[in-house]
Amino acid sequence: MTANSPSAAAHASAHKLFSLGRAAAIAGNTLRDLVRQKVFYFMLVFALVLIGMSLVLAALSFQGQLQMVMNMSLGAMSVFTMLLAVLASAMMLPKDIEDRTLYTILAKPVSRFEYLLGKLAGVALMLLIATLLMTVFFCIVLWFWQGREIASIRGSVQSELVDAEVAKVMAGTFTPTLFGGIGVIFLRAVVCSALTLMVSSFATSWLFTVIISLMLILIGHIVPIARSAWMDPIQAGVDVPWYLSLFLRLITVFAPDMQLFNIVDDIAVGTHVASGIFGQVTALGCGYITIYVLVAYLFFAWREL
């Protein structure tokens, strides 16, 4: 062991309040950590679910299979990405605190904001890769079923209708709305991840974080109902006592409206969704992510480690 005079003198330059480089380093490290924890084996389960479902549907042959494969795949994708987002994000902070890795990271010139942002970006990157992988599986399975559907139309439908039906299937499968919807699934996963990060920024345990986050996300799905019970109680046809109405208001204000990110339910029935709506949903999602990161920072900035 000899101490050669080290040449690196990085601290000579002035300190930047926010450095993308540092956040990127944390993001990259988070992604690598997640990959090595074999999260992508989850994808294997997804592929198996799709294949198994296809086999079951093939055994029960009757109409509407293409739609069903689409629905189930999108449903599986929704659940997988949300679970992946919550579980991966809930682990990060408590684990770093418990293992005291956070001490060494924050003892470097890294601000807590950069740390949080890096963590979120790392999970988002992982979710992006997961979504892309699932989309590839999904497209292959869907393409196969589209072929089967067309074959069965040619075999069964009266000739007057064949071309119209085939055209309908061709035009109704790989639509921009479908891919937009998958994009929204990814966006929702990142929102869930930011929400979980926010919860974990004040929570003291991993389990607490998971439970609270999942509950918030579930409650988020009834926000439209809570909101309409608040906004126009007559239309909703319910007469609510004050404490319930207070509760509904709290839900409406503090929980995210997760149904807005449920565009895939519409895709399942072939609704065309305008790109303007995708734009607005994306903007709303980005708003949520920004706010959650900001609040996470406010909760975390003064926290004792």
Next chain:
Amino acid sequence: MSTPAISIQNLTKEFIPPSVMRRGAITAVRDLSLKVEAGHVYGLLGPNGSGKSTTMKVVLGLVTPTSGKTFIFGKNSRDVESREAVGFLPENPYFYKFLTGEETVHFYGKLCGIRGKMLRDRTRELLALVGLEDAANRRVGGYSKGMLQRIGLAQALVQDPRLLVLDEPTAGVDPAGSREICDLILQFKARGLTVLLCSHLLSQVQEICDRIGIMHRGGLVREGPLDHLITIENQTEMVLENASPELLAELRAKIAAGGARLAGEGKPQQNLERYFLDVTSEAKKSDQ
């Protein structure tokens, strides 16, 4: 006089348990003031739970003080900027277990803004320095305690800091490794680095520190240059070489005639360990 590497002013830190009653608050550090001059090796000593680690964490901005302020090279610990030139080795360090040793050092280097070839060279150099070349490509999850301590030292050094804060750097390291770490610290000192360390291995502290502070129950009970503290003021040590028994007898007679008392013969071996124990037991008595 140049700005001190570390300046702690009237630091108090209470840990309030997260209960509504706010009962059982623990004062980990009580009105502590301390300066560590640039270029010194400062040893913080004290029994378990006396607040050494807490003090270090406050200095590094990991824990917010209840009152008082701390500065690193004149920059408030509150500001991230103050950590530009600091390397920290926490007690029982742990790292991402799925990363290899090399990737770990790499990661911390990136956090300090080092990139590319410079970072690669620096990583290799540091791994060699702490004696982990052979384990560089193994995952940290499989490292032994001493290896973790070494990789922790490597990451602390990655940006060539001007100040090193080491919380029990030799804990869990084998005797030879612990010797090497001591030598390293002495080399850093020769290069002008400032080091704040705490350790329970007093012989090592005695060897490498310029100055020590002894903490007890969150307060600083003694502080000063090491040789100063452990020198016995009213005694004089003479080390004679080749003194004949006649000369010694003559000296003894002279001493008795001059009104002095010969306290002992041989080498007066006041050691740090004894001193440390005295100071802490004295403080304990005054508490009761």
Next chain:
Amino acid sequence: MAGALKGRVIGVAVLLVWGILKLPIETELTAQLQHERLGKYKITASLRQQAGQAGFIAVLGGLRAPVADLLFIRAHIAWQQHVEYGRMKLYFDICTALQPRREMFWDMAAWHMAYNGAAYIEQTEKDKYIRDRQMKEYYKVGEDYLLRAVENCPDSWSLYDRLGSLYREKFHDPCKAAAAFARAAERPNRLDYTRRLAAIYLADCPGHEKEAYDKLLALYKESEKEWVPSLLEKIQILERKLGIPKEERVYIPEKHRLLPD
């Protein structure tokens, strides 16, 4: 500690402000999505009620569509394995409530009830009185599904087409059948035969002969593609019924001419 408290207070305040700001945005977006779903048709009260009743559904989140599909498959299995129409109806009720925009669910539900269910009764029930009454009930269930279907999928022509066929074949009601086909003919992407059937069935609806004749004539004049035997036959019948003078009657190709009266 003071800092931590301040952080928490500001954090909650930020959440509150955002919650209030996002409210109109979310309301507006929900309305827009609703519009996208139902097109230019207005939401009816009953639809609204249905949404309220199925409030728990919302909790299923992204799983709504696949759960509906699974129930649909269950219904199909119940039919294939041990003809249980009561249980099938239950499954169909839930899956149409979960996914009211899915045409196939309504279509299949109505078909199973009005056609298969009624046929099953016809084969198994010996008492004529009970048989007739029960078959009528099954037709009614089928009609009910289709009526709710067209309400939920207002731009579907094929559901009106199914409804028309049901009125024609099971209720033997040409007036309602004609009305249903007329609605089908107004929907986007409909096939041409719906217009024809609307006019042809109207011909059998007492009191609407003149109206039917005008419609048939319009189709006749539009293109020779419309000159199918049933249309030509109805025109001739109506001409006679309405007492249209011979010289005003349209040209009918030889092989489609009815015997002179």
